[in-house]
Amino acid sequence: MTEAPAPAVPTAAVADPDSQDPDAGLRQLAASTFGLPQLRTGQLAGMRAIAAGRDVLAVMPTGYGKSAIYQVAALQLHRNQDQDKVAPNPDEAGSAGRGPAVVVSPLIALQEDQLDGLLETLGGEAAVAINSGRSDAEVNGAWEAAERGDAVFVFLAPEQLAKAETVERLAALDVSLFVVDEAHCVSSWGHDFRPDYLRLGEVRGQLGNPPVVGLTATASPPVRDEIQQRLHMLDPLVLVHGFDRPNIRLEVVRHLTDRDKRRAVTEQVAALKGPGLVYAATRKDTEAYAAELTELGLRAEAYHAGRKQGERDRVHEQFLDDRLDIVVATTAFGMGIDKPNVRFVIHADIPESLDSYYQEIGRSGRDGGPAAAVLHYRPEDLGLRKFFGTHSPDEESLLAVLQVLRAADGPVKQKALAEQTGLSPRKLTGLLNQLQETRAVKAGKRGIRLKTGAKLPTVVERAVEHAEARQRVDRSRIEMMRGYAETDGCRRQFLLGYFGEDLPEPCGNCDTCADGSAYEEDYDGAAAAAGGEPFPLQASVVHKEWGPGLVMRHEEDVITVLFEQEGYKTLSRQAVTENGLLTLAK
Secondary structure, eight states: OOOOOOOOEEOOSSOOTTOSOTTHHHHHHHHHTTOOSEEOTTHHHHHHHHHTTOOEEEEOOTTSOHHHHHHHHHHHHHHTTTSOOOOOOTTTSOOOOSSOEEEEOSOHHHHHHHHHHHHHHHOTTSEEEESTTSOHHHHHHHHHHHHHTOOSEEEEOGGGGGSHHHHHHHHTTOOSEEEETTGGGGOTTSTTOOGGGGGHHHHHHHTTOOOEEEEESOOOHHHHHHHHHHTTOSSOEEEEOOOOOTTEEEEEEEOSSHHHHHHHHHHHHHHSOSSEEEEOSSHHHHHHHHHHHHHTTOOEEEEOTTSOHHHHHHHHHHHHTTOOSEEEEOTTSOTTOOOTTOOEEEESSOOSOHHHHHHHHTTSOTTSSOEEEEEEEOTTHHHHHHHHTOOOOOHHHHHHHHHHHHHSSSOBOHHHHHHHHTOOHHHHHHHHHHHHTTTSEEEETTEEEEOTTOOHHHHHHHHHHHHHHHHHHHHHHHHHHHHHHHOSSOHHHHHHHHTTOOOOSOOSSBHHHHHSGGGOOOOOHHHIIIIIOSSOTTOEEEETTTEEEEEEEEOSSEEEEEETTTEEEEEEHHHHHHHTOEEEOO
16 A cells, blocks of 8 residues: 655755764765755655665656666665675575666667766766667767776666677676666556566576666556566565645546547647647547647647657657647657646547556646546447457467477577567567466576476467456456446546555545535445455455455445456445355455
């Protein structure tokens, strides 16, 4: 559960060597070097844990200060590298080296933003980037700065770490910290899953298991769990802060026809004061909405993955500089955007999950001022999302991979496996992920190997079962999106409940609170939390058919449970009570 918000913690202007405060050094560094005289709830705890060699997962909205957590701690480690340190217990935490912090970030634009900030703060060659946007000379210079010990931070994209030579060269640097930005990308439960992220846990091992830090703006409980698993975190400090954004008004507008919905979206956006974002499901729709809004006199542009990189960069820069009123985008736009004055986020189509919806609406109102998040909803649109969310297991390709592994004399490098199977690197990564979940296929430093004696048909069957379970979970997340759109209760209570957070009273800043329906429920959530509920929030339970699960939400007549193999299920409270469907896990 999220800790209650607390006042910012003042940092010390000067570290007193005789101070009894064990965090004095971190406070002083945050204040004097990074200009942070106050630290928000969770920041200091994260810095302290990293400096002590402990893994950390920070789930905080953009603008909260996630980056400062690893930056202050990494600089502290760098400055202390020549001093005697007590090594952390290898059974409890990673072992910090004496080299730079490696920061993995999915977008070059994000890397450059952080790089510029660090160079402005620290100067010299304290931060370098190794990515496809840099010239060979710049990349060589970055490697040289890291190898001389001048670089405290090395930024890379995940695809760079797919190259064996890159990982080997990093391993020689004795990496002190391994930071994974946008860590939800590592989770196939997440809304922005990227296969390139799946190897990061393995890469961490090849770098000597330095402490790992996962950073993300949004992660529901199953996503948090998978991040920890994929990055091989051991007893991490999990920080979840800033989930509730009470300044954002939540609203859903229902429509009967697609034509009515399109007209309503255009009229509403034209009437609102921007800047703002409009999200649409398809590239074609982003272009159509942008054209209509331009005709109405607004400075509007479409943004999607089909546009050239230069065009996307231009739209991005113009929006940040307030030279655009509206960006109409697919989900390709927005990751890492920290523009404080976005006044609204309009969804012309229903998102695939509440995970993605929460992150997208969270791009508004970051200055603390009033903002609006409006979802235009037609029940028929859910069919489109179900189509997008369908990923059928490819049994033929799974078998082809297994046959190559069985025929090999030993471990096979992923590059060689791709060449022998003819599969693209991205598809192969996804297949290997499915196969590794069966525990019959393992990836190590020398490559990928098949467990001795494994029966190929059985392994394929298990991989398919895992994939089908994931499909059921994906479908359940779409149903939770439906539940949000159709609830008569407080939308903020519903949204926070999805992320495992309890809001005891209706928020007063959503459409259902405004029309009074949110106050008509008789169920007393506060009483349930106080012990009057046999299955309280966050309780681990077991269902007779669906197995283990976690209680996520209570309403007047239903209980919502997240099951490991089935996803989100809403259960009748009466049926649960009368038929004994749930028991508390022992």
